[in-house]
Amino acid sequence: MSDASNIPADHPRAASLRTRERMKDAVRDGLVHPTGLIAHGRGEAFDYLLGEKTPPEALEAITEAARLLKSARQPVLSLNGNVVALAAEACVEVAKAHPKLRLEVNLFHRTPERVSKLVSTMRAAGAKDVLGEKPDFRIPGLTSDRAQCSKAGIGEADVVLVPLEDGDRCQALKAMGKTVITIDLNPLSRTARAADVTIVDELTRALPLLTKALRASPGKAKKYDNHDVLQRVKARMAGLLTE
Ligand code: PTJ
Numbered sequence: 001m002s003d004a005s006n007i008p009a010d011h012p013r014a015a016s017l018r019t020r021e022r023m024k025d026a027v028r029d030g031l032v033h034p035t036g037l038i039a040h041g042r043g044e045a046f047d048y049l050l051g052e053k054t055p056p057e058a059l060e061a062i063t064e065a066a067r068l069l070k071s072a073r074q075p076v077l078s079l080n081g082n083v084v085a086l087a088a089e090a091c092v093e094v095a096k097a098h099p100k101l102r103l104e105v106n107l108f109h110r111t112p113e114r115v116s117k118l119v120s121t122m123r124a125a126g127a128k129d130v131l132g133e134k135p136d137f138r139i140p141g142l143t144s145d146r147a148q149c150s151k152a153g154i155g156e157a158d159v160v161l162v163p164l165e166d167g168d169r170c171q172a173l174k175a176m177g178k179t180v181i182t183i184d185l186n187p188l189s190r191t192a193r194a195a196d197v198t199i200v201d202e203l204t205r206a207l208p209l210l211t212k213a214l215r216a217s218p219g220k221a222k223k224y225d226n227h228d229v230l231q232r233v234k235a236r237m238a239g240l241l242t243e
Contacts, residue, residue: 016044019086026085030117033109036082039164046185047202049237054209057233058201064224065161065181065197066213072159072179075101079132080108082164083203084118088125090207095127097214101161104153105132108166110145142172163203165191183207187230187237198226200233 004021007014023040026032069075075098077091084091084105095101105118115132122130135148137155146169149155160173163183167190173180174194182195183206192198199206 023085030114032081032085039082043185049240051240054201054205055233055236057229058199061197061199061229062209062213065199067221068159068179069098074157075159076153076157077101077103078106078154078160078162079103080164084121087204087207088121092126093211094207097211102153103127103130104150106146106149106154108144108146139172141175142169167191170194187233196226198230
């Protein structure tokens with residue numbers, strides 16, 4: 001299989017194969033870091049354990065995430081290479097649903113060229129304002145390049161949505177007193193466990209649901225326990241394994 005046009009439409013996993021092609025092209029174009037393909041494969045494996053469907057626990061987490069984002073003083077959606085390659089338009093829709101939310105490119109494998117390409121991709125997808133090209137702030141306690149961010153974005157944010165995150169930064173953001181929301185198919189990851197709200201779902205399924213929740217009128221706040229949500233989603237995955 002050399003490109004997306006060779007994938008038969010009736011192939012049972014055509015959608016997944018097309019996404020793989022898109023990720024491969026995004027590596028070629030310098031948007032996704034090569035190790036992003038490994039992260040994607042790990043995500044695919046965990047998605048099997050969800051039956052490739054949004055679980056009810058993710059819907060609970062999405063409702064809580066929307067509530068936190070709507071009541072935030074300065075909410076930020078942090079973007080990495082995988083997130084932009086998979087879901088640039090869906091991220092723009094989230095931002096449109098919540099005009100206070102700022103978009104910021106923040107990378108683990110940071111180069112100025114990659115940041116600029118990702119910012120341009122977001123602009124081409126309809127984003128008006130994307131931070132990240134002029135970092136003027138460092139996240140304390142992080143030695144990786146991911147510490148470099150914008151004061152007006154992640155630096156001053158009180159609520160940060162960080163999909164497909166690595167654990168170190170999640171913990172560093174928490175240590176700064178921020179509320180962290182993540183989208184991560186792996187409920188065992190350090191990020192999943194450290195975040196305040198973990199949406200265990202596939203990014204491209206979860207983002208439109210988040211947009212819908214942001215547009216909905218706020219319902220009554222329900223008690224939310226992230227540890228309990230993670231326990232239930234793990235039990236769901238284990239159940240699927242033993243079916
Ligand atoms: O673009 P950069 O340089 O910032 O690098 C981005 C990656 C993703 C390479 C970097 O952040 C990384 O290595 O991440 P990790 O530590 O592999 O974590 C990514 C997490 O996202 C893993 O737990 C995966 O299971 C999960 N994941 C992968 N694809 C998806 C996903 N979760 C939801 N939807 C997906 N499509």
